[in-house]
Amino acid sequence: MPRVVANKPQPLDSASSKELERLQQAFGEHLRALRHDRLITIEQLSELAGLHPNYVGSVERGERNLSLFNMWRLAGGLEVSVSQLVETLPARVVKRVRRAS
Numbered sequence: 013m014p015r016v017v018a019n020k021p022q023p024l025d026s027a028s029s030k031e032l033e034r035l036q037q038a039f040g041e042h043l044r045a046l047r048h049d050r051l052i053t054i055e056q057l058s059e060l061a062g063l064h065p066n067y068v069g070s071v072e073r074g075e076r077n078l079s080l081f082n083m084w085r086l087a088g089g090l091e092v093s094v095s096q097l098v099e100t101l102p103a104r105v106v107k108r109v110r111r112a113s
Contacts, residue, residue, distance in 0.1 A: 035101060037074035042100045044072045046090050061089030 024032060047057050054072070058065040062085055070076045071086070078086075080094075087094045 031104070032077060033074070036077060038101055039078075039098070040072040040074040043086065043090075043097065046092065046097070047072075050090060057086070057089050059089075061085040063089075 047054070052060075054068050055065050058068045061068070061082075063082060067076070067082075068086070071078055071082075083097060084094055087097050090097075
């Protein structure tokens with residue numbers, strides 16, 4: 013098994029890539045819905061969260077795999093908990109591997 017170097021991103025396989033894309037898309041849609049519910053613009057949320065408007069827009073479009081820190085900042089800008097931001101994310105489907113007896 014090859015050694016994994018810490019702090020160096022490893023390429024995703026095709027299935028993981030699709031899963032990441034689906035997750036980012038779901039998060040972005042939920043973020044946009046929460047922002048719309050509060051009747052605030054991307055620019056207003058960006059200012060409240062201390063992030064660039066282009067960054068927030070790319071998160072809403074599902075183009076970013078954002079950090080926990082930025083998730084926390086967005087939650088603060090929307091005045092919700094981080095758990096409320098992620099509560100609608102799809103469950104991960106894991107294939108079970110049979111062990112040899």
